[in-house]
Amino acid sequence: MSPLERAEANFAWKLVLPTIAVLSLLILYPLLYNIYLSFFDVQLNGDKAFVGLGNYTKLLANPDYYSAIGTTALYLLGTVVGTTLLGLAMALLLKDPFPGRGLVNAAIMLPYVAPVISVVFGWQFLFDPISGVFNYLMVDVLHIWTERVNLIGDPDSALGVVILFDIWKHAPIAYMLILSKLVSIPRDQYEAASIDGYGPVGRFFHVTLPELHFVLATVILLRLIWNLNRFEDVYLLAPNVQTLPIFTYYQAFTGVIDQGLAAATSVIQLGVLCVFIWFYIKKVMKW
Amino acid sequence: MASISLKNIVKNYGKTSVVKNIDLEIEDGEFVVLVGPSGCGKSTTLRMIAGLEQASSGDIVIGDKVMNDIEPQHRNIAMVFQNYALYPHKSVRENIVFALRRLKVDEQELQRRLVEISEMLQLEELLDRKPADLSGGQRQRVAMGRAIIRDADVFLFDEPLSNLDAKLRGHMRTEIGKIHNKFGRTSVYVTHDQIEAMTLADKVVVLHDGYIAQAGTPMEIYLDPVNIFVAQFIGSPSMNIVDATLHNDYLQLGEHKLPRNKLSAVSFDDEIPSEGQPVKVGIRPDFFNDKKYFTQSDSSFIFEAMTIELVEPMGFDKEVLFNLAGASIKARLDLRSDVKRGEKLDLLIDLSRVLLFDTNSELRL
Ligand SMILES: Nc1ncnc2c1ncn2[C@@H]1O[C@H](COP(=O)(O)OP(=O)(O)O)[C@@H](O)[C@H]1O
Numbered sequence: 001m002s003p004l005e006r007a008e009a010n011f012a013w014k015l016v017l018p019t020i021a022v023l024s025l026l027i028l029y030p031l032l033y034n035i036y037l038s039f040f041d042v043q044l045n046g047d048k049a050f051v052g053l054g055n056y057t058k059l060l061a062n063p064d065y066y067s068a069i070g071t072t073a074l075y076l077l078g079t080v081v082g083t084t085l086l087g088l089a090m091a092l093l094l095k096d097p098f099p100g101r102g103l104v105n106a107a108i109m110l111p112y113v114a115p116v117i118s119v120v121f122g123w124q125f126l127f128d129p130i131s132g133v134f135n136y137l138m139v140d141v142l143h144i145w146t147e148r149v150n151l152i153g154d155p156d157s158a159l160g161v162v163i164l165f166d167i168w169k170h171a172p173i174a175y176m177l178i179l180s181k182l183v184s185i186p187r188d189q190y191e192a193a194s195i196d197g198y199g200p201v202g203r204f205f206h207v208t209l210p211e212l213h214f215v216l217a218t219v220i221l222l223r224l225i226w227n228l229n230r231f232e233d234v235y236l237l238a239p240n241v242q243t244l245p246i247f248t249y250y251q252a253f254t255g256v257i258d259q260g261l262a263a264a265t266s267v268i269q270l271g272v273l274c275v276f277i278w279f280y281i282k283k284v285m286k287w
Numbered sequence: 288m289a290s291i292s293l294k295n296i297v298k299n300y301g302k303t304s305v306v307k308n309i310d311l312e313i314e315d316g317e318f319v320v321l322v323g324p325s326g327c328g329k330s331t332t333l334r335m336i337a338g339l340e341q342a343s344s345g346d347i348v349i350g351d352k353v354m355n356d357i358e359p360q361h362r363n364i365a366m367v368f369q370n371y372a373l374y375p376h377k378s379v380r381e382n383i384v385f386a387l388r389r390l391k392v393d394e395q396e397l398q399r400r401l402v403e404i405s406e407m408l409q410l411e412e413l414l415d416r417k418p419a420d421l422s423g424g425q426r427q428r429v430a431m432g433r434a435i436i437r438d439a440d441v442f443l444f445d446e447p448l449s450n451l452d453a454k455l456r457g458h459m460r461t462e463i464g465k466i467h468n469k470f471g472r473t474s475v476y477v478t479h480d481q482i483e484a485m486t487l488a489d490k491v492v493v494l495h496d497g498y499i500a501q502a503g504t505p506m507e508i509y510l511d512p513v514n515i516f517v518a519q520f521i522g523s524p525s526m527n528i529v530d531a532t533l534h535n536d537y538l539q540l541g542e543h544k545l546p547r548n549k550l551s552a553v554s555f556d557d558e559i560p561s562e563g564q565p566v567k568v569g570i571r572p573d574f575f576n577d578k579k580y581f582t583q584s585d586s587s588f589i590f591e592a593m594t595i596e597l598v599e600p601m602g603f604d605k606e607v608l609f610n611l612a613g614a615s616i617k618a619r620l621d622l623r624s625d626v627k628r629g630e631k632l633d634l635l636i637d638l639s640r641v642l643l644f645d646t647n648s649e650l651r652l
């Protein structure tokens with residue numbers, strides 16, 4: 001580093017220092033406190049007893065924990081793949097300008113901007129076994145099923161509904177991110193590829209996909225982070241689907257309240273997330 | 288390899304007509320240059336040949352196949368784009384062989400051609416780089432390589448040199464000429480640069496406002512332009528145009544009387560316009576000579592004691608400005624002439640090189 005570069009670096013540090021300080025207080029403090037808690041048995045009155053790795057061993061011995069991990073994995077797989085593919089498909093279909101595109105875009109964004117609490121009730125109503133439209137269609141109109149089913153009541157099928165709900169609600173944001181990149185791909189790339197003998201499929205794989213690599217990676221990463229911690233959508237729509245955040249919530253705040261155990265869950269979750277993000281950024285996004 | 292024929296090609300964008308009825312025959316192996324000012328429809332015409340743009344009406348025939356509804360990928364053409372359009376995610380190597388990969392050319396043949404082309408274009412050292420890590424000139428060569436590695440029927444170039452600096456442009460122009468001599472493939476080359484047109488073309492097609500103003504060999508276009516537009520567009524510095532009056536025996540150009548029977552076209556009897564008709568006279572700067580260094584012939588005419596208002600030395604030649612019949616006229620003299628600003632000079636021209644144009648239609652007389 002030249003003296004000028006060093007001076008510049010110093011100056012840069014001075015500029016970002018206040019931000020770092022505030023962020024540390026807001027993020028780092030709760031984080032560290034959480035790690036600290038995970039080594040204690042916390043009483044309701046606030047008394048803490050140090051238990052070492054006790055919370056962790058207790059957690060790892062709990063079969064429900066593994067089942068929550070499994071549910072979360074399915075949930076992540078379904079929602080991330082679903083939103084990405086649906087968003088990509090919509091973006092490809094709607095990339096060329098047409099009259100009324102603004103309106104269509106606004107309609108597409110609606111599920112994303114609508115408050116969870118209101119749309120959740122809509123969905124519950126949709127899948128209601130007695131009066132829901134879904135059962136009516138499947139049983140009375142299309143005769144695919146012979147009897148009505150409580151899709152949300154059964155935890156196995158409820159996971160499917162929760163995944164569908166998330167895809168429906170978050171595909172719009174994937175769509176927007178992908179579309180914004182898609183429309184910026186220079187047209188002459190496609191023209192060169194067609195001159196070079198490639199039809200629509202070849203052009204998709206050789207021009208579109210490489211250009212979308214980064215934005216697709218971003219969409220997937222964001223969706224993974226959001227959904228690993230997703231609580232309200234799942235809990236409100238189908239509280240019987242126990243993904244990790246919901247498992248943690250039940251541990252910490254219901255029945256025998258066990259904050260220490262809950263803290264241990266989130267610490268493990270955070271660790272996994274960090275390793276995962278690091279790997280992803282290094283290997284997939286190649287930053 | 289194939290011939291190309293454009294039959295009554297029209298291209299409209301909405302209500303604006305960009306290409307208006309173009310008829311053009313391009314022979315197998317011919318190098319045709321479409322030249323014209325910016326916006327005259329050159330790229331549009333080229334893109335219609337490529338299939339990147341659909342003609343509003345008319346037929347495009349390549350070889351013996353009508354191509355109107357055939358997608359670009361099925362036309363077997365190669366093209367060099369103005370801003371190269373390289374694939375940013377692929378290495379130089381993969382850019383160049385991309386079309387061969389599609390054709391599933393076997394690996395040995397592919398490598399052989401890659402080596403040949405990259406040697407020819409001096410790309411050997413660059414094969415593993417990405418386009419972003421290349422200079423403009425290098426990118427241009429990659430774009431050239433991507434096109435000429437193929438066995439295409441037709442090669443299309445859309446102002447391939449316009450983004451290069453003057454020196455590189457001259458160099459690549461020569462290279463393109465060499466490549467064409469070597470492979471002899473049917474080529475259509477678009478440029479607004481008349482020097483590229485003159486030097487590369489077997490046939491020059493001058494476009495003006497979506498029409499073909501004139502098509503012919505470079506020398507035909509240079510010596511025998513059909514109208515003032517072509518006359519001024521081709522040749523640098525561009526042709527001087529002066530108002531004059533035509534009389535029965537002579538052409539009145541300012542105070543000068545040029546004997547009419549020595550002028551080229553208007554010496555033919557049945558085309559003699561009436562006495563006193565205003566005309567426009569065109570004389571190329573190249574056709575003026577310093578009288579001191581030129582032997583006269585019986586078709587010579589001398590503008591005596593012209594006052595030189597400006598001298599621009601260019602190295603081998605110098606361009607001088609003087610006033611003739613109220614117009615500022617440029618002449619190009621060779622280095623022997625050592626005339627200075629303000630001096631008087633006798634300038635000699637060959638009357639057969641003096642062109643006359645109709646004042647209204649601007650067509651040659
Ligand atoms: N997609 C388009 N829509 C409307 N006008 C166009 C379009 N493409 C080209 N033009 C117009 O057509 C004319 C000819 O364009 P072009 O063929 O690119 O000219 P050039 O001779 O400079 O290559 C220009 O006036 C341009 O503005």
Ligand SMILES: [Mg+2]
Nearest residue numbers: 329330331446
């Ligand atoms: Mg152009």
